[in-house]
Amino acid sequence: MTDPSPSLIDRLQAAASAAREQAHAPYSKFKVGAAVLDEQSRIFAGCNVENAAYPLGTCAEAVALGAMVVSGGKTCSHVLVIGGDGDLSPCGGCRQRIAELCGPDCIVYAVAADGTALKEWKMADLLPNAFSFDR
Numbered sequence: 001m002t003d004p005s006p007s008l009i010d011r012l013q014a015a016a017s018a019a020r021e022q023a024h025a026p027y028s029k030f031k032v033g034a035a036v037l038d039e040q041s042r043i044f045a046g047c048n049v050e051n052a053a054y055p056l057g058t059c060a061e062a063v064a065l066g067a068m069v070v071s072g073g074k075t076c077s078h079v080l081v082i083g084g085d086g087d088l089s090p091c092g093g094c095r096q097r098i099a100e101l102c103g104p105d106c107i108v109y110a111v112a113a114d115g116t117a118l119k120e121w122k123m124a125d126l127l128p129n130a131f132s133f134d135r
């Protein structure tokens with residue numbers, strides 16, 4: 001699925017935005033939400049969860065992907081992240097996390113916290129030649 005209806009983007013954005021409201025980001029103050037669509041057309045959301053031991057903080061994408069996996073989801077086709085003022089994109093670690101669990105045509109969207117500035121990439125362009133054991 002590479003050409004979603006606008007309503008799919010709207011639904012992903014609504015889920016990610018609601019998750020972003022729950023972000024635990026007392027250190028960076030940078031709240032992020034993420035939503036993923038799995039192969040059963042289910043949406044799972046996550047927020048960033050920071051920690052006083054800074055390296056232990058978790059990105060929103062990791063939380064959303066974990067929610068998908070624990071519910072039996074195998075593959076995501078769309079990922080949407082929301083936060084910041086228009087320059088957000090998944091960090092390198094999350095690109096690898098998404099690559100592990102996404103289908104070949106996965107699309108990644110980024111939206112500013114105010115819902116504007118929609119950006120879109122093919123996951124393959126965000127992390128070309130991703131490390132893999134060829135599942």
Ligand code: THU
Pocket residue numbers: 025028030031032047048049050057058059060061081088089090091094
């Ligand atoms: N963060 C995410 O959750 N996702 C991203 O795509 C970029 C960054 C979080 C990590 C940290 O809690 C905060 O944003 C600032 O880097």
